[in-house]
Amino acid sequence: MTELDEILAARGFQHRPAQDRLYTHLTRLNESGVIAQAGTGTGKSMGILAAAAHSARETGEQSVIVTPTLTLMNQYRDGDTPWAIKAYPDLAFAEVRGMRHYTCQQTLEIQTGMNLEYTGGCMGLDAACTQTGWEGHNDGCMDGCEIMHGPRWECGYRQARYDAKHADVAITNADMLIVNDRILYGLGKEFLSLDGALFVDEAHTLEQKLRDYASRSLWHGSVKRFHFAGEAGPTLARWLERQDRSLALKDVSGFPQRALEEIAYATMPAQRPGDGLTKQRETQEACERIRAYIMAPHDNAVLHVGQGSLKYDWINISQSAGELLSTRRFGLVSATIPSTMGQVLGVPNAPFTDVGHPFDYANQAWLGFSAYGGDYKSAQHDSNFEQRYIEVRNLINRAKGGALILFSSFKDLERVQQRLQHDLELSSEVGDIFAQDREGTPTDRQILAEAFKADGNAVLLGSESFATGFDVPGNALRLVVLWKLPYPAVDPVSNAIRESSFARYNDIMKVRAVQAIGRLIRTDTDRGIVWVADGRGKRLLDRKDPLTSHLPEFARL
Numbered sequence: 169m170t171e172l173d174e175i176l177a178a179r180g181f182q183h184r185p186a187q188d189r190l191y192t193h194l195t196r197l198n199e200s201g202v203i204a205q206a207g208t209g210t211g212k213s214m215g216i217l218a219a220a221a222h223s224a225r226e227t228g229e230q231s232v233i234v235t236p237t238l239t240l241m242n243q244y245r246d247g248d249t250p251w252a253i254k255a256y257p258d259l260a261f262a263e264v265r266g267m268r269h270y271t272c273q274q275t276l277e278i279q280t281g282m283n284l285e286y287t288g289g290c291m292g293l294d295a296a297c298t299q300t301g302w303e304g305h306n307d308g309c310m311d312g313c314e315i316m317h318g319p320r321w322e323c324g325y326r327q328a329r330y331d332a333k334h335a336d337v338a339i340t341n342a343d344m345l346i347v348n349d350r351i352l353y354g355l356g357k358e359f360l361s362l363d364g365a366l367f368v369d370e371a372h373t374l375e376q377k378l379r380d381y382a383s384r385s386l387w388h389g390s391v392k393r394f395h396f397a398g399e400a401g402p403t404l405a406r407w408l409e410r411q412d413r414s415l416a417l418k419d420v421s422g423f424p425q426r427a428l429e430e431i432a433y434a435t436m437p438a439q440r441p442g443d444g445l446t447k448q449r450e451t452q453e454a455c456e457r458i459r460a461y462i463m464a465p466h467d468n469a470v471l472h473v474g475q476g477s478l479k480y481d482w483i484n485i486s487q488s489a490g491e492l493l494s495t496r497r498f499g500l501v502s503a504t505i506p507s508t509m510g511q512v513l514g515v516p517n518a519p520f521t522d523v524g525h526p527f528d529y530a531n532q533a534w535l536g537f538s539a540y541g542g543d544y545k546s547a548q549h550d551s552n553f554e555q556r557y558i559e560v561r562n563l564i565n566r567a568k569g570g571a572l573i574l575f576s577s578f579k580d581l582e583r584v585q586q587r588l589q590h591d592l593e594l595s596s597e598v599g600d601i602f603a604q605d606r607e608g609t610p611t612d613r614q615i616l617a618e619a620f621k622a623d624g625n626a627v628l629l630g631s632e633s634f635a636t637g638f639d640v641p642g643n644a645l646r647l648v649v650l651w652k653l654p655y656p657a658v659d660p661v662s663n664a665i666r667e668s669s670f671a672r673y674n675d676i677m678k679v680r681a682v683q684a685i686g687r688l689i690r691t692d693t694d695r696g697i698v699w700v701a702d703g704r705g706k707r708l709l710d711r712k713d714p715l716t717s718h719l720p721e722f723a724r725l
Contacts, residue, residue, distance in 0.1 A: 171225070171256070172218040175248075178255035179214070187211040187394035189523040190501070195220035197365055197497040201518045205505040205714055207525025207688045213244060216367045217252040217337070219499065221259055224336040224606035229364030233308055236342040236373040237493075239637040241265070244339055252337070262328070262335035264344055270324030298496070333359045345492070362495050371500035372679050375512050378485045379493075384454035386478040414474030416660040454480065467668065473659035483664045490514020504682045505669030506715055522714045525690050529721040534697045535685075536725030542652035556701045557587055561594060562651055563699055569598040569625030570646035570696075574635050574684050576654045578606040581629050584651070588627065599625035604634070620644070635684035646696040648688045653702050654680035678715050683709060685719070695725060 173193045176183060190206045193215065206212045220231035234239040245263060255263050279285070294594045303345045313537040332338040338360055340348075348360045368374055387408075457480050461471055468484040493500075493515050500509070500518070503525075510516045527533075538556050546552050564571050575581040585603040588594060600623055602616050613630075618640060624644050628634070632654060656662035656679045666673040681700075700708070 169314070171222040172215065175214055175218050175221075175255040179251045181211075181214075184211055184526055186526055187215045188570045188697040189521075190215040193366065193521050193523065194499045194501070195222045197223070197282055197499055199497065201369070201493060201498040201515060202501045202512060203505055203515075203520045205520070205522040205525070205716070206503060207523075208503050208524065208690065209526045209692070209720060210503075212369060212503070213248045214251075216369055216499070217248055219246075219453065219623070220365065220367055221256045223365040223497075224259055227364060230249060230335065230361035231337045231365045231367065232345070232360050233337065234342055234345050234368045235339065235365065236368070236377050237371050237637065238265070238341065240370055241339065249339065250530075258359060259336040260334070261337045261339070261437045262331040263339040264332035265341060266343055267325040270328060272323035272325060274322060274484065288328050290717075293516055297549055308577050310681040327360045342374060343381060346378065346381050347394065356703070358496065364496060366493070366496050366498040368498070368500050370502050372502040372504050372506065372509065374500070375485060375489065378489055379482045382485060382488065383479070383481040384457045385480070386454040386458060387453065387476060392508055408476050408478060414659045415472060417471040417473065418665070454478075463561075470660050470664040474659075481661045483661060483668065486512055486514035488514070502681045503686060504715055506672075506674045506679050507713060508669065508672045512672060522717075525718060527692060529689065529718060530723055532695055533689050534721045534725040535719065535722035536697065537705045538699075538701045538703050540701075541702055543704060547652070556651075557584060559708040560584075560651075560699065560701055561588070561591060563647055563649070563697060564591075564598060564627060565683070567647040567697060568595065569623075569627055569646055570637075571627045571649065572620075572640075572647070572687060573627065573629045573635065573646055573649040573651060574654075575629065575631055575651045576657070578604075580651055582606075586631050588629075595624065597625040598627060601627045601629070603629040604631055604633075632680060632684075635680060635687065638687055639690055640687070641690040641694060645688065645694075648696065648698050650681060650684055650698075650700045650702065650705065652702050653677055653700070655686065675715070678708065678713070681705075682715060682719075696724065699725070 170191070172183075172188070186206060187210050190204055190210060190212065191203050193202050196202075206215070216233060220233055223229070226232045235244060237379075241263065249261055249263070271563070272533050288298070332340065340360065342666075345360065345366075455672070458471065458478065461469060461480060461590060469480060469482045472481070490513065498515075498518075505520065505522075506512075510518050510520070536561055540546065540552055540555050540559075542556070560573065573584065581603065585601070588601055600619070602620055604616060605612060606614075613633060616628065616630070617634075620626045621640055621644050626644075635654070656665070656673065662673070666677070685698050688694065688698055708716050709720050711720050
């Protein structure tokens with residue numbers, strides 16, 4: 169009886185051919201790892217948990233599961249992990265998140281006494297143990313040192329790290345994996361095994377997570393608050409405050425060169441009320457990274473300004489990603505694997521497999537494309553907007569609502585929203601029209617999502633944040649519309665990626681599009697229409713690319 173048999177039996181589920189294939193590949197990992205595409209509905213999380221349990225039992229080493237998003241991590245915690253605990257009573261499971269998700273009693277008392285708002289975390293986690301020779305003091309004072317913190321169980325974050333370190337299967341997020349592995353800046357405190365198997369769910373997001381972690385921003389407000397050599401600080405702060413366009417530094421005119429030259433010599437002042445140690449450290453790091461780039465420019469990053477900040481963004485993280493993955497046997501899993509993933513993550517020789525999907529798309533979904541282009545040049549004409557809008561409006565009437573319309577820009581979203589709200593030809597059978605606000609919070613997004621599901625015949629206009637992690641199984645979602653092909657926004661980072669590799673740039677669009685299309689069919693009883701309101705969308709019908717090879721299976725509208 170395999171570990172997959174055990175967890176399926178515990179949950180009362182039947183085997184799925186694609187899930188069986190995924191489990192088989194993940195239990196045969198070698199030094200080169202594997203990249204596996206598993207379509208929506210495969211049951212990836214249970215397949216990964218079963219493979220992690222198998223590896224932990226077979227090798228005696230800890231298996232690590234990485235969920236790049238907190239939404240997915242919550243799904244593991246609330247959905248499949250409890251069943252894994254039941255199926256594998258001989259194994260210990262634990263999860264660990266960033267420190268802001270935990271309460272440290274001592275830090276809470278200290279900050280409350282200073283009249284500071286406590287937002288989670290532990291002030292002294294990385295401080296050196298003052299007890300010379302104390303066992304474990306080089307491990308972030310996790311294993312018993314009470315000098316800095318008191319008993320570890322009074323600090324939720326320390327306790328979570330301790331539990332994760334001693335678990336057979338540890339579940340964490342991408343940021344914690346980066347910190348643990350000491351890559352990028354060498355700031356890690358090892359609390360996860362570097363020897364066991366590593367499984368990354370939704371692996372297509374890992375590269376972006378690594379780039380975000382490696383990048384730094386120097387905001388004009390931070391420049392004002394800290395001491396810089398000479399007049400560099402005030403000069404730079406005033407200049408940054410005036411910048412409202414996003415431009416690569418090479419395209420900027422009037423940059424205060426003296427401030428740039430002196431930026432690395434920024435000195436941190438004595439702490440003042442409201443000046444957190446973390447903010448000081450981040451500002452210092454930003455100065456150092458920016459100065460290093462100025463002294464020795466390279467193609468792996470881009471320096472740009474915009475919205476009051478000087479930003480240093482990585483565009484090529486392959487070396488660091490390769491270091492992270494090459495230390496252990498790994499399995500990268502996602503429903504959307506771009507052809508460039510291996511190269512981008514520094515593992516070009518990792519074998520790729522597509523385990524398939526469980527759906528009968530030919531009888532469950534219809535796919536259609538606008539006769540009009542959504543490219544920038546075409547979209548400048550009012551007639552183009554009106555023609556594409558009428559196509560979408562007619563489909564909404566045909567479906568009687570239950571429509572999710574996804575946009576790459578809030579400008580387009582708001583224009584369509586205004587048109588829908590005043591359209592006398594919109595059917596009375598269509599429910600409420602909900603629209604995401606560009607200033608909305610994650611909580612606002614959740615409220616919109618629940619209202620849409622409850623209505624049953626509503627229309628929801630959303631940004632790309634609704635293209636992933638938004639599940640509406642059943643009849644409440646019958647129509648998914650992509651207003652345009654979701655190419656990255658025109659900005660210095662996207663421009664640099666496109667210049668370095670158009671294939672990679674194009675893959676970003678394909679992943680976003682396929683993720684959006686995947687909102688429609690979540691179970692084998694779902695039915696509906698996908699409409700790409702952009703004539704360029706027909707280029708997605710590529711059977712040779714595993715990422716899009718299932719789309720030609722859809723019935724054509």
